[in-house]
Amino acid sequence: MRLGISVVLISAFVAAGAGSARAGTALIVTGHGWGHGVGMSQWGAYGYALHGWKYHRILSHYYPGTRFGRIGEVRVRVALARGANVVTIGCATPMRVTDGRRLTRKLPAGVYGIGPKLALPVGRRGMGLSFGHLAVFDCARAPLTADGRAYHGTLTVRSDGRHVSVVNSLSLDTYLRGVVPSESPSHWPLAALEAQAVAARSYAISELRPDSWYDLLPTTSDQVYGGVAAESPSSDKAVYATLGQVLTWDGQVARTYYSSSSGGRTEAVQDAWPGSAPIPYLRSVPDPYDTYSPHHDWGPFASSATQLAARLGLGSAIDSVSVERNEGWRVESVTFRLTSGAVVTRTGARVARALHLLSTWFSIGELRLSTSSTRVLYGSRVNVVVRAANVKGAVLQQQSGTGAWRTLRQVTRPAQLRVQPLANTAFRLMLPGTSG
Structure with a gap:
């Protein structure tokens, strides 16, 4: 889903006095299509x-x-309900109901709640009668209803003694x-x-x-x-x-x-x-x-390396990602290299389920922002290193002394900028249209 907003994915703060410079990594998920894609x-x-x-x-x-x-x-049989405690069957006109022995009785118009005993008010003086394990409802002049929804054809209520199921039989x-x-x-x-x-x-x-x-x-x-x-x-x-x-x-x-x-x-x-x-x-x-299709393209969705690893149950933060694709461009497998040194491979289907993606045609890109030193002295130079892999549209911005942000460049490949901060400043990577 494209939200039309810009989200700060990662940022680095550089102090003009003795201080620290922080780094960060964001993983960006994008994809195409909705469903299995077959046929x-x-x-x-x-x-x-x-x-x-x-x-x-x-x-x-x-x-x-x-x-x-x-x-x-x-004729086909559609299972409208399976293993229910009770179902309601009704019709606006009188119905016929047939049991498993093919004995048919009339049932007045109305809506009836039916449990595992399949008891219905039929027979002399409307006394209750159990239909055993099977009751077939037919209404000649109007559609039948099951739990309030109308259907053509017949409705069969089946009981296993504890629960009931409903089947709609029709052409x-x-x-x-x-x-x-x-x-x-x-x-x-x-x-x-x-x-x-x-x-x-x-x-x-x-x-x-x-x-x-x-x-x-x-x-x-x-x-x-x-x-x-x-x-x-x-x-x-x-x-x-x-x-x-x-x-x-x-x-x-x-x-x-x-x-x-x-x-x-x-x-x-x-x-x-x-x-x-x-x-x-x-x-x-x-x-x-x-x-x-409104789902021809979807994303991007952003997560930190730690957040995405947690959602996938990987144990430690993700350091890098690689994928194997099939002829239809869907992901067959994803290999995660973790900061712990472990290497974990998951099927594309498993990753898609864990992340609630619309299909297995997806990419996991990377945005990384870091500085060359963790301690920055006043007047010294520091390298700001940016990396974009499998991500489009990312921009690097710097905050001025007034607090406003200005765009330095679009990030399409690994790049390095050398800066000499004379005042506290900050850098950030932005990706338009991102949802976290």
């Missing part, structure tokens, strides 16, 4: 759509070598009506929404879990699914314009991962998730229109 970049697709690309061309770019295919009607394309506008803003160009619809449909098919009690999660763990409230006419149009369309590879529906912003180049699947086998259509490709 389609949603912001990149938006950019391509603005430049006149149709959804077929967009998808062929992000998933090279795939073909378009069609599938028939499919794939009805499900996509709640996914497409949740994943890509509904005001985006139609081609971008159509690309999102085909990618989301293909992903859902590739992730079906017939041996489990659900297929998909409604979060970024799979795809964000907002139910009825998320639907919009423009995204509905994209879903129905691409009805049944999927991407295929070697006769199978492709696993079409996607993420928000690639930072300018997508990531190969085996690099994003070490141990994964390479997949030909999930390789790294250029993504020039990702520049539309």
Whole structure:
């Protein structure tokens, strides 16, 4: 996030009488993109759509070598809640509820709190009845609600005796009506929404879990699914314009991962998730229109060498940093040389998690300000040494006798200035747009 402010990163004070000169180091983190970066970049697709690309061309770019295919009607099961103590199920019109033995009873309109006993006021005179371990709710004239959110299809409440879970079962394309506008803003160009619809449909098919009690999660763990409230006419149009369309590879529906912003180049699947086998259509490709993303570039964020080491659990302050990158420019590993003499190597993913970075495409730069002597006598000269590594835009400033600061130079490489302080003075390194 760029804040448009200037922050004092490090400073050195030089006294004109016998005194001390202090040094400091700041580590600067910058990066690109948001998410794993595999497959389609949603912001990149938006950019391509603005430049006149149709959804077929967009998808062929992000998933090279795939073909378009069609599938028939499919139902999916979305786990809306897992391991809850209680859930609420409701409908504005009368419902039907079916137990595990397929016995169906009517339930008046309303909202019902349901715990592990699955007890509901059905039957003669509205007496309570337990539905065992399974209750399937269906409402023909209005959407059902689960914990206040509306959904098409049916809702199944499952009990393990201590907790309850809720599954929404519905047709794939009805499900996509709640996914497409949740994943890509509904005001985006139609081609971008159509690309999102085909990618989301293909992903859902590739992730079906017939041996489990659900297929998909409604979060970024799979795809964000907002139910009825998320639907919009423009995204509905994209879903129905691409009805049944999927991407295929070697006769199978492709696993079409996607993420928000690639930072300018997508990531190969085996690099994003070490141990994964390479997949030909999930390789790294250029993504020039990702520049539309507000997260195409992020940072800089500043920390002292001690602060950053503490956040990473390194034990002592960082002296220097080096990184290894993969084809998609993400960081595979970071090697930290510490002031204690130890050398510690961490994966890029581990560093990104510890620092709460948006992606593994990041850099750790260095700004260093020091003086040649720790004791400075009146009238003697002292060297002010500055260093900038993997940092852009840093400036060296000096404080005048009036307290005002003036810029001496922009720091783009190691440099040395020789000064003869006749009065107390101070130097500082500044980096515009920095957040600590």
